[in-house]
Amino acid sequence: MTKAGASEVGDLMDWQNRFISENLRSVFRTIYRIVGNVVDAQDLTQETFIKALQREAQLKDSAKAAQWLGRIATNTAIDFLRRRGRWEPLPLEAMVEPQPEEPQASPEQMVLNAELRSYLADGLRLLTARERVALILRDVEGLPAEEVARRLGCSKATVRSHIANARIKFRRYMEGRRR
Secondary structure (H helix, E strand, O other): OOHHHHHHHHHHHHHHHHHHHHHHHHHHHHHHHHOOHHHHHHHHHHHHHHHHHHHHHHOOOHHHHHHHHHHHHHHHHHHHHHHOOOOOOOOHHHHHOOOOOOOOOOOOHHHHHHHHHHHHHHHOOOOOOOHHHHHHHHHHHHOOHHHHHHHHOOHHHHHHHHHHHHHHHHHHOOOOOOO
């Protein structure tokens, strides 16, 4: 290999390492919130980056690359759920980034928070996989409906329908819990 060839390979590896390090956390977080299991999320994150790096030419525009990578991550997680045939919800504390300056909660507050997380996890079990993914991407990840539609491969109207159905089911569940 010539010096120029070795330099190009080194530049490519540097770019790939930078791309992975810049996107690893968000890809893992998205997948983890969908599949609810750390080990599965790690495997699917690796699978996502393998798929993305195999099509490196599509990754040259960094703005489009992040959106494209998010779509690959979402589709990889959804495909996994389809193959698996069931969904185990993740603990909801994993959905919220810990705040570094949070004061220590009282034991009573910790019990109330644990009860709320349990209610929320039970409510998520009532949703279909597509409703759950749409709700998580829209309400937890904060993605616009257009991006959720791209990731799910459906129309914006379908996304709105999934989210509305999920919210209705979830609201009914929470109202039933209060009785």
